[in-house]
Amino acid sequence: MSSYASRRQFDLDWMERWARIVNDDRILPVIGRFFTGKFVIGFDSNDYLVEVQDGRVRRIFDGLTPNNFGYDFGLRASSSTWSKFCQPVPPPMFNDIWAMAHPLHENLKIEGNTLPFWQNVRALTRMLALMRDV
Amino acid sequence: MNTHEPIVGRYVYIQCEGKTYRTYYEEAGEGIPMVCLHTAGADGREYRHQLCDPDYTRNFRMIAFDLPWHGKSIPPEDFYLMEEEYKLTEKFYAEFIMAFIRALDLEKPVLMGQSMGGNVCLPLALNYEHEFSAFISLEGCDHSPGWWIDPLNHPAVGCDGVATSIFGLMSPESPDVYRHETWWYYAQGGPGIFKGDLHYYSVDSDFRDRAHKISGRVPIYFITGDYDFACTPEMTEQTAEKVKGSECIIFSGGHFPTSEDPAKFKDVVAPVLRKIVQNDPMARGGQASRPSSSGSDNRSSGGRPDRRVVDL
Numbered sequence: 001m002s003s004y005a006s007r008r009q010f011d012l013d014w015m016e017r018w019a020r021i022v023n024d025d026r027i028l029p030v031i032g033r034f035f036t037g038k039f040v041i042g043f044d045s046n047d048y049l050v051e052v053q054d055g056r057v058r059r060i061f062d063g064l065t066p067n068n069f070g071y072d073f074g075l076r077a078s079s080s081t082w083s084k085f086c087q088p089v090p091p092p093m094f095n096d097i098w099a100m101a102h103p104l105h106e107n108l109k110i111e112g113n114t115l116p117f118w119q120n121v122r123a124l125t126r127m128l129a130l131m132r133d134v
Numbered sequence: 135m136n137t138h139e140p141i142v143g144r145y146v147y148i149q150c151e152g153k154t155y156r157t158y159y160e161e162a163g164e165g166i167p168m169v170c171l172h173t174a175g176a177d178g179r180e181y182r183h184q185l186c187d188p189d190y191t192r193n194f195r196m197i198a199f200d201l202p203w204h205g206k207s208i209p210p211e212d213f214y215l216m217e218e219e220y221k222l223t224e225k226f227y228a229e230f231i232m233a234f235i236r237a238l239d240l241e242k243p244v245l246m247g248q249s250m251g252g253n254v255c256l257p258l259a260l261n262y263e264h265e266f267s268a269f270i271s272l273e274g275c276d277h278s279p280g281w282w283i284d285p286l287n288h289p290a291v292g293c294d295g296v297a298t299s300i301f302g303l304m305s306p307e308s309p310d311v312y313r314h315e316t317w318w319y320y321a322q323g324g325p326g327i328f329k330g331d332l333h334y335y336s337v338d339s340d341f342r343d344r345a346h347k348i349s350g351r352v353p354i355y356f357i358t359g360d361y362d363f364a365c366t367p368e369m370t371e372q373t374a375e376k377v378k379g380s381e382c383i384i385f386s387g388g389h390f391p392t393s394e395d396p397a398k399f400k401d402v403v404a405p406v407l408r409k410i411v412q413n414d415p416m417a418r419g420g421q422a423s424r425p426s427s428s429g430s431d432n433r434s435s436g437g438r439p440d441r442r443v444v445d446l
Contacts, residue, residue, distance in 0.1 A: 096302020103280040
């Protein structure tokens with residue numbers, strides 16, 4: 001998929017629709033109660049900074065600036081990889097963050113401080129699975 | 135209405151490497167003994183559906199034990215004095231399985247294991263082939279690297295984080311209730327036990343230089359689901375090509391076939407069970423189960439725009 005296509009598919013409007021689905025979810029406030037932080041989702045070279053508080057998305061920034069003071073961790077992959085992940089029934093090896101990041105496959109990079117990633121991976125997994133509903 | 139399942143649980147004391155292990159096992163059925171090995175960091179509940187299903191228990195005495203440190207099997211009594219973290223090794227794992235089989239006086243059982251239980255079928259087939267009648271290696275291969283990682287034994291990562299690491303190993307088309315039940319088993323593991331098992335799974339089970347030495351005199355059936363990203367179909371197929379006389383079945387499913395989708399698993403394993411009954415060296419079992427085998431695919435081994443912010 002071209003970079004143009006990735007901007008079109010995974011643009012800020014798409015991210016906003018996803019975030020609103022996340023914030024309407026009735027399970028995330030339970031399993032994500034202590035998930036507060038900032039992470040990056042990267043589609044090709046396009047980064048979005050996602051601010052999460054108590055399991056809800058508070059802000060999405062299109063790209064990063066010094067004013068953001070960085071982020072906790074990043075999940076970066078090609079838009080082609082994210083497109084597979086977002087299919088209603090994702091194909092093998094593309095159905096899960098750790099599946100895509102596992103050293104055997106490396107279709108996605110988990111960057112930065114991975115400790116908050118693992119601490120919140122249950123809520124994060126549900127959050128990202130809701131991309132399939134966008 | 136109150137009902138009981140046919141499963142009966144007991145404890146047996148197993149001696150292994152100089153220590154005594156109070157070991158829990160469950161069983162149901164009569165006929166050819168089949169010892170069922172759970173995955174890393176889990177316990178024998180992964181086989182609860184099979185132990186309750188007459189399509190298995192009419193021909194097989196199904197037995198699932200919890201390894202020490204797992205499920206209802208407690209650690210050795212001096213575990214709190216250990217000077218290094220728990221690490222499962224091939225040597226201990228294989229010797230414990232053999233000690234369990236001897237403690238129960240099982241004669242030429244079938245060994246069915248999944249994940250690390252599938253991998254350990256290889257050394258047992260190499261070193262103890264005369265003591266088994268068949269091996270069923272579920273989600274098994276001769277080298278499965280990449281899982282012995284510290285986040286799975288970190289005091290700041292909870293049981294839910296450890297459990298979620300395995301969630302994507304299951305097929306998205308497996309029933310939600312069973313996928314989450316499997317997740318629950320993992321959330322109940324002791325601290326560091328899943329990671330310690332993965333020392334065997336990803337480090338000490340490298341069998342790449344030995345797989346070709348297995349004689350092939352005892353049947354080995356490899357069964358792997360296409361959503362298994364730890365032991366991919368290709369990894370199983372490459373292993374099966376090295377193991378003489380083995381059969382390899384790739385199906386649409388995940389890494390926990392017995393617990394994540396028991397109905398699908400029954401379809402896939404039914405032809406294997408029929409062959410095992412028909413070819414049993416001691417002619418045990420009588421009525422091979424004949425559920426349909428739909429759904430399986432048998433492969434023989436062989437410049438950024440202006441920056442905007444959304445406020446929610």
